[in-house]
Amino acid sequence: MEERWSNEHVLSLAPDQASLKAAGKLSAPAPWTDAGWGGGALWGACKGSGKTPYFPCVDLSGPAYRCTCPSRKFPCKHVLGLLLLWSAGSPAVAEGAEQPEWVAEWLAKRRDAAEQKAVRQQERRESAKDDAAAARRAGQRAARVAAGARELRLRLADGVRHGLADHASGGWEEVAARMVDAQAPGLAARARELAHTPQDGLLEEYALLHLLAGAYGRVDELPAPLAATVRTRIGFSTGADEVLAGPTVRDRWHVLGSRDTADDRLTTRRIWLRGAKTGRPALLLSFGSPGKAPEVALPTGRVLEADMAYHPGARPLRAVLGTRYGEPEAAPPGPPAGVSPAEAVAGYGEAVADDPWLDAWPAVLGAVVPVLGPEGWQLTDGRSAVPVRHGSAPEQALWRLAAVSAGHPVTLFGEYGHAGFAPVTAWSADGRAIGLGQ
Template sequence: MSERWGREQVIELAPSAVLARSAQEAADPARWHGTGCDDGGVWGEYRTGTPHGHEVSHHVCAEPSGPAFGCSCPSPVLPCIHVLALLLLWSDGGVRPGDRPAWTAELLERRRRAARTRRRPGPAPARASVARTPAGRASDPATVRRREQRVDDGVAELSTWLRDRIGRGLARHAGTDRRMWADAARRMVDRQAPGLATALHAIKDLSSPRYGADRPDRMLAELGLLALLLQAHRRRAELPEPLRATVRARIGFPVPQEEVLREGERVRDEWYVAGSRDVEQDRVIARRVWLRGRGTGRSALVLSFAPPGRPLDSSLTVGTAFDGELAFYPGAQPLRALVAERHGPAPAVPQGTTVDGMLQEYADALARDPWLDAWPAVLQDVRLATPEGSPVRPDALHVMDPHGDVLPLCLPPGDDARRASWRLLAVSGGAPFTVAGEWSPDGLRPLSAWHHREGAVAL
């Protein structure tokens, strides 16, 4: 092909970071057969096995110059995971020139016809219902049903697999843990359940030495939450609608931004930008920005994604505030949101709470969404403290509120921990200050601090 794309160009096509990560798992040369490329396109057959010995295959092709994509899988979204994986394989030089098979033209034409059918205006039953459906976004009901069935099959398969692993004992697989969990995650990608794949990757990562003696307890806790999610999906018809939306999101069903802006809960407030954190996951950077409403006390999480080297959304600066309206994604504990409207700046003074107040917020949120992995904390009038007789060092720092309640700080490893701890000490100077961060079972990870004389400092 005359001009080969870089990995960054391919990753930019992914509808979400979860799909980008799953595609990189699927870009395994051992799973691809009959690949080839010419001056106009790239093609191949993706094959994977199931625990029962069956083989599933999909024909995949792409014409980057269009771009135009085709895949025989039932995904309603293009580019799907298989198209992204094929393009990643091609960008890495893993596809050689060859003669294009006849099925590529048929597959691309079938996809074009399907797209034209979805866009063709029919006899609309009512003007209002047409206005609620953006052009080109309608999904074929048969495709949606096939996706639902594939996910149901994946949930049943994973449930059986987990029972088998627990029945045999996790210690028996200690030497092959990472490969075992990675293989299970790839099967969930094939079943179009990327959320389950992400959960399995998180369990795989628990084999890291940094968890030490806590590893078995952490793994069993995560397995319990995963089993709860699988059970909730099987019984989703019995769940109230907000919890059903949470379960679907955790499984990996995306909610388009247009739908969130159109139908999501709207909350107007003066939103303080409490903290920001960038997390890298397999060549995709996710920026997590935490907001807190000064009037409502409501917390919100705004996410953005980009490949390394590409700019992320920088419109929300830590330590600033704005009068605006957020649109929240559906769920039992609405937390993720989009900035729908901005009406102007607001006083950049955070409104925090006590340790007990934050823990009560977290407990209430966890009761609504037991799969929460982090919760925003803005603690007001706290001081830095260490256990009696302990020296001042990063792994011993706590914050203490006026009532004497304390929380341990969880600082990033290495030099970042030392820098963050000394910056906190410098901002506070031993006096009360406000700290914002992410609370998790590991402790409070500080992201920013605010002092009435020093102002806001990002950590």
């Protein structure tokens, strides 16, 4: 059994003198019935001015109080009177009595609330530990990446110092492995590509890779969009949930084309869209295990109303599909609006000004004719032309494009970059979308 509280302890709980005076009148056995204490609680029934008595109760472990009276004072006079009666050792309060059901229910609710509070506090403590651990891991990775970037810059500088003629002996596979150890997969991929870069393109690739490694060295000083681009190029990723938690763009998105590529590890699907109202391009990436198609599938030539959230960057393109507002529906008759080859080149130039490591930018070419010349396929509108990027589409797909054109202008979607135009979708004279996939 709990120890009885002293009279002084009880009096110290009174919210004011008026409550003390009123409680004094209730500290005698006369108004009380069914009073008892046990199991950490004190309870009773106090006769009032009405027919129904008031039922005060005290959780002695809290302490905590409750009473059925309408008083806004806490504790009320009935609770104080019961406590005074109990502290005086009055036989009117039965010691070790069995708790009434209403007392047991109140105590059970309090225990449940206390347990839930303890669970929440523990979860917060564990979350704080997880956050601290995540911050520690992020700091460790940042330090490793920074060290890897510094090492890569030295290797690139040595390569230039010794002459690009010795490039083949540069050990770039070993350098790529070092970047993997530094948790910089983006740097590793670019370093690995150097081993297969033609001699006439080496200096450009050296410069871009040196620029990227140097940019990470001062990434905290860069504007936020450019810093995000650098981190992405280095190999830091942003989860879809985190992207969707940011701002979204609602539009009617025209599906311009899609393409699947596969290797030994996974199948990658790229879906390009363009907002009808905003004109913004968007690229959706989805992945599947070898031999299995990715889950995201949007038919080319259809229109989808949806929210789109973009990954952070200086030139946002990759996006995550958010809330849909219906199933894909037919696009308006005819091909999408396009630009001239000269405008596509200018558009890529503007994009590269924001992101120097950008290989290509989506573009819809309007009214171009595919022409096969001595140096390969060209796309021309009669005033300007762009070359078709070597290997961007199978030869039979380019002849199919020529057949669709039949010497007449067609609308063509693809990506234009420094290596030329990579065609993805063509629109025939009757407005049908024809994929030119690999």
